[in-house]
Amino acid sequence: MQTSGHPRVEIVVPVRNEEYDLGPNIRRLRAFLDSAFPFPAEVCIADNGSTDATWEIGALLVTELPGVRIVRIEEPGRGRALKQVWSSSEAEVLAYMDVDLSTNLNALLPLVAPLLAGHSDVAIGSRLARGSRVVRRPKREAISRGYNLLLRATLGTRFSDAQCGFKAIRRDVAVELLPLVEDTSWFFDTELLVLAERAGLRIHEVPVDWVDDLDSRVAIAKTVVEDLRGIARLSKNLGRGRIPLESVRQAFGRPPIADPRTALAARVLRFAGVGVVSTLAYILLYLALRHAMPAQVANVLALLITAIGNTALNRRVTFGVRGVENRTKHQLRGLVTFGIGWALTASALWLLHTAVAVPAHSVEIVVLTAANLAATIVRFSLFQAWVFDDEAPTFPTLEPPAVLDSTRSN
Known part of the structure; x- marks a missing residue:
C-alpha cells in the first residue's frame, strides 16, 4: 500500500556501500508493501557514509518508486543513521531492516x-525464539548465541536476540528512549533494548525465517570488541544510576522497578552462602575419597556429588524456584556447569602434579580451592x-541530511 500523507509505518534501510543489493531489494520491499502489507508504509534509505554509487542508485529509486525516500548521513554508523531518521520521522511506528532482506518479509x-494496536512498545525479530527457522553458518550461530547469553549474564536481559536486523518501535517511545542511547554503531540495537527493558517497556518478539547473507561484510572481531566495550559502559552507567530511566517509566505509566543492584546483591550473597557450604562439602568428600583412590578420580566424584547438591540448593535458595517442574532440566543444565568446574580443577591438578611429583594433600586442597573459586x-x-531461566530461548535446528522524497499517491 502506497503512502498518502504521513505513513503509519516507516521502514528505514541503513546502507553503506551497497550499490549491488540496493536496487533489487528496495524494489522487492516496495512491491511487498504495495501488495501484501495492509498499512500505509514508507521506505527510507539511510545512506551513512557510502563512497560507491549507493547514493546515486538510491536517488534513482526515489524517482522510480512512490513511497521511497533517501537520506544522506555523512558519517558511517548504523546506529547514527537510525537515530537521525527515527528522530525526525512522523510515522506512528518506526521500523528498520537490513538491506539484504535476510529476514522473510x-x-x-x-x-x-502489536505496536500499532498499542499492545507493545518495542518489537524485535528473533532468530533464537521457538518457531524461527534459520540458515546460518556455525561460526555466526555460535557467536550470536554466546553474545545473547553474555547479555543475560551481565545485564540480566530477558529478550532472546539483540542483533537481528529486524526491529520496530513506537514513535512516542522512540522520542523518550533515543536521547538516552549513546552508541552510534552496531551496539545501538542492544543498548536500545536494554534501556527499554529496564524502563519497564513491553518488548514483543517475533520468530523469523532468516537466511544468512554470505556476502556479509561485518568485521566480526571489531564488532565483538565494540560490543564488549558497550556492555562494560552500559553496565557501569546503569549501576551508577546515570541513565534517567525513571522519567521514561513515568511517561508511559510503568510502575517503578526495584533497583537491580539490590536484587543482584541479594542473589550474589545467597549464591555465595550456598557456595561456601558446597566447597566445605567438596573438601570433606575429597579428603574421604582421596584415601581410597587417585586424586583425579576423587576430584571428579567429589565434584559430581556436590554439584547435584549445589544445583538443588541454588534452585531453591538463590533463585527461588519451587516444585518439581523442570527440576530434571535444571539438574542437567547444572551438570554442564559441573563440567566447567571439573575442567578447571582437573587442569589445576594436572599442572600441580607436573610441577611437583608428590605434592602434599594440603597443597592439593589449596590449588583445588583456588580453581573452584575461579569457576564460581x-x-x-x-x-x-x-x-534456571525457563524463559531462555529454545534454539532452532541449524540448517545447511540531503533528502529526496518520492511523490506520494493514493
Whole structure:
C-alpha cells in the first residue's frame, strides 16, 4: 500500500556501500508493501557514509518508486543513521531492516501490528525464539548465541536476540528512549533494548525465517570488541544510576522497578552462602575419597556429588524456584556447569602434579580451592543466564541530511 500523507509505518534501510543489493531489494520491499502489507508504509534509505554509487542508485529509486525516500548521513554508523531518521520521522511506528532482506518479509506485519494496536512498545525479530527457522553458518550461530547469553549474564536481559536486523518501535517511545542511547554503531540495537527493558517497556518478539547473507561484510572481531566495550559502559552507567530511566517509566505509566543492584546483591550473597557450604562439602568428600583412590578420580566424584547438591540448593535458595517442574532440566543444565568446574580443577591438578611429583594433600586442597573459586563466576553467570531461566530461548535446528522524497499517491 502506497503512502498518502504521513505513513503509519516507516521502514528505514541503513546502507553503506551497497550499490549491488540496493536496487533489487528496495524494489522487492516496495512491491511487498504495495501488495501484501495492509498499512500505509514508507521506505527510507539511510545512506551513512557510502563512497560507491549507493547514493546515486538510491536517488534513482526515489524517482522510480512512490513511497521511497533517501537520506544522506555523512558519517558511517548504523546506529547514527537510525537515530537521525527515527528522530525526525512522523510515522506512528518506526521500523528498520537490513538491506539484504535476510529476514522473510512475511514477519513484518506480526512485528508492527502489536505496536500499532498499542499492545507493545518495542518489537524485535528473533532468530533464537521457538518457531524461527534459520540458515546460518556455525561460526555466526555460535557467536550470536554466546553474545545473547553474555547479555543475560551481565545485564540480566530477558529478550532472546539483540542483533537481528529486524526491529520496530513506537514513535512516542522512540522520542523518550533515543536521547538516552549513546552508541552510534552496531551496539545501538542492544543498548536500545536494554534501556527499554529496564524502563519497564513491553518488548514483543517475533520468530523469523532468516537466511544468512554470505556476502556479509561485518568485521566480526571489531564488532565483538565494540560490543564488549558497550556492555562494560552500559553496565557501569546503569549501576551508577546515570541513565534517567525513571522519567521514561513515568511517561508511559510503568510502575517503578526495584533497583537491580539490590536484587543482584541479594542473589550474589545467597549464591555465595550456598557456595561456601558446597566447597566445605567438596573438601570433606575429597579428603574421604582421596584415601581410597587417585586424586583425579576423587576430584571428579567429589565434584559430581556436590554439584547435584549445589544445583538443588541454588534452585531453591538463590533463585527461588519451587516444585518439581523442570527440576530434571535444571539438574542437567547444572551438570554442564559441573563440567566447567571439573575442567578447571582437573587442569589445576594436572599442572600441580607436573610441577611437583608428590605434592602434599594440603597443597592439593589449596590449588583445588583456588580453581573452584575461579569457576564460581562462570557458574553464577550460567545459573543466572541459562540454568534456571525457563524463559531462555529454545534454539532452532541449524540448517545447511540531503533528502529526496518520492511523490506520494493514493
